[in-house]
Amino acid sequence: MTLPALTFSQDQAEAHDRLAEMLRGAGVDIDEGSTLPAGKGGEQVMAVVGKAGSGKTMLLAALAGALTEAGVETVSGDWEGKRRKERRTLAILAPTNKAASVLRARGVPATTIHRILYTPVYAPEFEALADWLAGQGEKPQIVGLTELALARAHTFYQTHKSIPGALAAAGLRGSDFIAGWKRRDDPLDIGFVDESSMLDQKQLDDLKEIFPTLVLFGDPAQLAPVGQSGEMVFDRLPAPRTCVLHRIHRQETDSPILDLAHALGDASLTFEAFERMIETAARDDDRVVVAPRVNADLMARSPVLVWRNVTRIRLISAFRAAQGAPEYELLPGEPLICDGIELPLKHRKRRIELEAKGLIKGAQVVYLGPGGKPGFSRLHVVGAEDPRISVASIVKIEKPGEEEPFIPFAATMGAAFLHGAAVTIHKAQGSQWPEVQLFAPDVCAAARAGRVEAGIPLWKRLAYVAITRAETRLHWVTRYALARPQKSLGTADLVTAAAPLALEAQSEEA
Numbered sequence: 001m002t003l004p005a006l007t008f009s010q011d012q013a014e015a016h017d018r019l020a021e022m023l024r025g026a027g028v029d030i031d032e033g034s035t036l037p038a039g040k041g042g043e044q045v046m047a048v049v050g051k052a053g054s055g056k057t058m059l060l061a062a063l064a065g066a067l068t069e070a071g072v073e074t075v076s077g078d079w080e081g082k083r084r085k086e087r088r089t090l091a092i093l094a095p096t097n098k099a100a101s102v103l104r105a106r107g108v109p110a111t112t113i114h115r116i117l118y119t120p121v122y123a124p125e126f127e128a129l130a131d132w133l134a135g136q137g138e139k140p141q142i143v144g145l146t147e148l149a150l151a152r153a154h155t156f157y158q159t160h161k162s163i164p165g166a167l168a169a170a171g172l173r174g175s176d177f178i179a180g181w182k183r184r185d186d187p188l189d190i191g192f193v194d195e196s197s198m199l200d201q202k203q204l205d206d207l208k209e210i211f212p213t214l215v216l217f218g219d220p221a222q223l224a225p226v227g228q229s230g231e232m233v234f235d236r237l238p239a240p241r242t243c244v245l246h247r248i249h250r251q252e253t254d255s256p257i258l259d260l261a262h263a264l265g266d267a268s269l270t271f272e273a274f275e276r277m278i279e280t281a282a283r284d285d286d287r288v289v290v291a292p293r294v295n296a297d298l299m300a301r302s303p304v305l306v307w308r309n310v311t312r313i314r315l316i317s318a319f320r321a322a323q324g325a326p327e328y329e330l331l332p333g334e335p336l337i338c339d340g341i342e343l344p345l346k347h348r349k350r351r352i353e354l355e356a357k358g359l360i361k362g363a364q365v366v367y368l369g370p371g372g373k374p375g376f377s378r379l380h381v382v383g384a385e386d387p388r389i390s391v392a393s394i395v396k397i398e399k400p401g402e403e404e405p406f407i408p409f410a411a412t413m414g415a416a417f418l419h420g421a422a423v424t425i426h427k428a429q430g431s432q433w434p435e436v437q438l439f440a441p442d443v444c445a446a447a448r449a450g451r452v453e454a455g456i457p458l459w460k461r462l463a464y465v466a467i468t469r470a471e472t473r474l475h476w477v478t479r480y481a482l483a484r485p486q487k488s489l490g491t492a493d494l495v496t497a498a499a500p501l502a503l504e505a506q507s508e509e510a
Contacts, residue, residue: 008062015048015243018029019063019215022046026213028088028191030066032075035088043208047216047234049468050245051265056217060192061108063215064092068188075188077115077356079122079130079163088190089307091116091211097199097358099430101383103194107456109161110194111385114247114355117206118181123210126177126195134168135159145170181352184210191215195430197222197232201271204233216248221265221464223426224454229453256285257474261400261467263306264460271447271459278476287473293481294437296322300335300489301366302423302433304477305466307442313398315422315439320397329406330367330395334487338363342394342416356390358384359415362427367421370489375411380494383431387494391415425466436470437483438463440478 016125018028022044050056068074072088092110103110122130129145131137133154149170157166165285167177180247191211193199199207207214210256216234224232256273263269263277281288292450294304306312311470325331340361343351343378358381361366367389368378377393405418422439445464447459467474 054245097383
């Protein structure tokens, strides 16, 4: 048994070998570091499942690295280069921008599912420029681009490996080099899908049309997609197609947050006993905090996680009041959640463009200010590789006790948004933040309701998902109270490199 240089646990090693065998069937030998042309074999789907800290991401990264060393090309969705008969491809996918950005922060070149389903069409002269940047063609001569601009683009690409970023560094806007968007026609080879507990069957079927070889990485203790009766797509795979990681790889810092998450696996644990565990952890480690009230300053970038919509609406109303937000307008820095894109069928191309840029349902954004046209908003899409856009917006702010939301401003059609200072735990799945506030009274309400999902008490699933969203600190909020903010809302923390700003002008033109 030949393993990568990494030291795997026994269950990781077994999963590695089973996946290596599957990949050999797809024409890629990661042990020998070689590839063959894609075969005519049938569909292959396997899953790697395990709880937080079991080493799924470590295994994914190791497999991706081994595929790269074998000569497999990683596809980002920005630009793919010239198709070659012998080319073999890998795409590393996540359901949301934030989930993809979590992987990228760990050195894994991930993109969103939408970004692979819909691809940009480059103007011909800039296709040649992209080929040159990627080392697949001669340096082109393009009217309006100086040698200095080309040098800037080349330098940028050597560091960041982003074609759109490199072209923006040369002074180009997205509308200069992207002629349109289309649904992917040509299949790829291998797809790795992180956070696959969030996938529904339709999304999986879409991916199967593109990837003959799929590996799903998921956490069986998380919440299943709405409408699937607590079942996740990998639950339907036969046992030989599922690799289970049992061992928990403790962090170097011996995280009390992971300890709490895994304690929820004890079938005899009650909510009251779990809350006592949290109190004990808070006394011993400042990475767990028992808070008597919600921190309004954290809500601006890290939403309070709740179970019930009524709680979410009450907390959002309290947050806006504490920040002094006017009733009928937004302040720069207010967080929003994309609630879908409301465009008629004839504007399908525009919908594809927005989704490809990361503005998909559930995307977290921050309001930067009004756009250049009535009804447009300038936004920062959290976790997107090119985060700055301006888009026709329909903003809905819900208020306690009122059935209909008030709309501070709206375009005739465009992207719809809800406020994002508090979100349901279900919508938070796939995201992570340095600090997370979990609203304990809602978890308690779920425990008292006695609901069970797929054999596990719902309160435990809710607590597990919410706790594992926290990277460094968990705040267990015990009361319906909001602390006064210590600083004003702003956008200074969202300063980005100059390159992503190129998308803004393109969005306003549509």
